[in-house]
Amino acid sequence: MKQSLALLLLLAAFAAAPLVASPYLLSVLVVVLYYAYLGQAWNIMMGFAGQLSLGHTLYVGLGAYASAALFVRFGVPAAIGLWAGVLVAMLAGAAVGSLSFRFGLKGVYFALLTIAFAEFTRILFQHLPGLGGTGGLFLPVAERSGVHLLTLRGSPAMFYYVALAMTAGIFLLCRFLLASPIGYRWRALREDQEAAQALGINIFRSKLAAVTLSAGLTALGGVFFAFYYNALFPDQAFGMPRSIEIILGPIVGGLGTLFGPILGAIILTPLGETITWATEALGFKAAGIKQLFYGLSLLAIIKFLPDGVWPRLKRLLRWDADNDDGDGDEGAAR
Amino acid sequence: MIPPLLQVEAVSKRFRGLQAIDGVSFEVANGEIVALIGPNGAGKTTLFNMIAGVFPPDQGRIALGGGDLVGLRPDQVCKAGVGRTFQLVKPFANLSVEDNVVVGALHAVTKVAPARRLAREVLDLVGLAEKRGRPARSLTLPDRKCLEVARALATRPRLLLLDEVMAGLRPAETDRMVGIFQRLNRDAGLTILLIEHVMRAVMALSHRVVVINTGKLVCTGTPAEVVRDPRVLECYLGEDTV
Structure with missing residues (x-):
């Protein structure tokens, strides 16, 4: 009850934000929601099923490029192009997953393979003809006002609400997944693969389901990215630093929890922005200061709150008792 | 015969x-x-x-x-x-005792609610009912052994x-x-x-x-x-x- 109430309050606050926020603050909040969404999508794989992906930009980039290319070259609206992006990313996820899991690749080795696939694809897109290469793929912007959801063109406020709807939607989806049989199977194989298998769980299929679903949802974030920023560069869309930024939120917030990815994004993104802004205001040209800050926060979290912020916060607020209805929000404490 | x-x-x-x-x-x-x-x-x-x-x-x-x-x-x-237990126990450490058994029960029934009922029956049987809300990692070794048995039993094995x-x-x-x-x-x-x-x-x-x-x-x-x-x-x- 308390959790639902807090969630509704948070949602109301986010919904009301455009009424009071400056354009700059709104743009920061879009980034917060964007990373909360992607963190949630990544969390399905790592937090729920225990499969570490360090190359999640692969799916962001594929979703972004597929939908953007269809729009730029054939005028296909985003509402249709997104399905292409999701499909391509799901196929890529299924390919990465079935290759690794068929050959029993686990843990760090699987993580390395996810990096490799993202990097291959980045280099591929730098040289692929017709998609702009390193020079970038640009989406024409006809209007920056109004609301055109089908083509995903419109005002910043529209993009903000789209991001909010996506984040709320994926939260509900994850909540549903955790309470469903597949959620139990994922957590079982995260905890102990051998024991899970002995209880009748087809681990290949369960892992593949996690990767494919996570990839498809992540691609949806990529579609948003493409139509919001209107410019795609392989270095950014598929770059390793972005993969790290995706996973920081859930790790800081609390792996495997429902609130972790949201909380992580709310904590990290504004702080990162503030530090960039502050160093610039002080006259430093400190490129990479944000990355330095992210690195330090990761160190601090692993040292002091290895379960993440949310499990600790939940204990502080005494919301544990709320939680014996099996919504699975117990986290992946290791 | x-x-x-x-x-x-x-x-x-x-x-x-x-x-x-x-x-x-x-x-x-x-x-x-x-x-x-x-x-x-x-x-x-x-x-x-x-x-x-x-x-x-x-x-x-x-x-x-x-x-x-x-x-x-x-x-x-x-x-x-065939249900089995492991000599070196393998609890799902971060799941509750009950959820451990629910995973096994989900093999016998398809939905979570009946699986939970089955899990509680099995926990009653092996004497872990009062500890069902605790994370499995907090159990003592004898209790972990019981949990192994409960999980295997929840799959409703013939052997x-x-x-x-x-x-x-x-x-x-x-x-x-x-x-x-x-x-x-x-x-x-x-x-x-x-x-x-x-x-x-x-x-x-x-x-x-x-x-x-x-x-x-x-x-x-x-x-x-x-x-x-x-x-x-x-x-x-x-x-x-x-």
């Missing part, structure tokens, strides 16, 4: 230079409790792992109710009706494989565990094959004992017969003592 539930026929397994199992055959009838005993390194767990599908035998046949188990993965063996679940238990706990299995066997007709070193449990529980040593079958018989058999004494104590 009713075929036996589990048939192990001339099964062999070699690990590089070591002949771990060498032409072992035995059967477990429906409703029977059979103990598999032997000194350390006799090949008991190897045999278990082959039945459970962890790895296939090099030669021989393993069948459950007439259906071949060789070549199946562990999850398929579970689907065929339960127990790998040294009594090891490390105090005599009173052993007796309680023996009582649970006797009740399951009597009331639900559960067939059990157990690896056990604790003779107190073997004597009390098993209808029949299969003794193996250095990968070979030594003898089978009732518990009372087996403990008097000179071949069994020899493999435990060495040949000169007999």
